[in-house]
Amino acid sequence: MLTIISRNAFILAVFAIVCTGAIAIVNVLSKPVIELQEQKALLKTVNQLIPAQSYNNDLFASCFTVRDDALLGKGREQKVFLAKKDNQAMALMLQASSFRGYAGEIKLAIGIYANGQLAGVRVIRHTETPGLGDKIQSKKSDWIFAFNNKSYQPAQDKRWDVSKNGGDFDAFTGATITPRAVILAVKNALIYFEKNKETLFKHEANCGEANE
Known part of the structure; x- marks a missing residue:
């Protein structure tokens, strides 16, 4: 029983680590895209105010x-x-x-x-x-x-x-x-x-x- 619990806990831990790593990678990869979109939105606002x-x-x-x-x-x-x-x-x-x-x-x-x-x-x-x-x-x-x-x-x-x-x-x-x-x-x-x-x-x- 303890062996099964330990194995399940290990699987959950590995799953959590993989998910956390995947989220971190997505954040790193998406950051430049988000920043570019923010810059485009800001530039659009600037050009509404200053031709x-x-x-x-x-x-x-x-x-x-x-x-x-x-x-x-x-x-x-x-x-x-x-x-x-x-x-x-x-x-x-x-x-x-x-x-x-x-x-x-x-x-x-x-x-x-x-x-x-x-x-x-x-x-x-x-x-x-x-x-x-x-x-x-x-x-x-x-x-x-x-x-x-x-x-x-x-x-x-x-x-x-x-x-x-x-x-x-x-x-x-x-x-x-x-x-x-x-x-x-x-x-x-x-x-x-x-x-x-x-x-x-x-x-x-x-x-x-x-x-x-």
């Missing part, structure tokens, strides 16, 4: 990470991609996070021209309520396009709010928290840009050395 014809550098080779807990999302390293044409700074895409929505992190991609004007904003990921908060996505509504070409001036700070509070942005019926969270995150990203734009466009690439 491809407006830059001619390798965006991924220009990537670096920054962190500002107060303005870009507490506890988050954020990626920045520089868009240059003939080595002249044209724009950048800055990632930012908000934790002021209903359900977890709202991750944003924010395109900003060198003059501080918004090229546009897109939501990279979120867990907001379907049918309400998810209207921040471009495929759900046109709301996110209201940021196009806007800029931030401290004297006009009150305009960076929902319309019912005197701001320039519409709220969603039954959902005010989510749009306000995005508005604040974009405003803070513009403030961060203005404070750091001189160094941002001169920053060395380091995405291979630091992770999100």
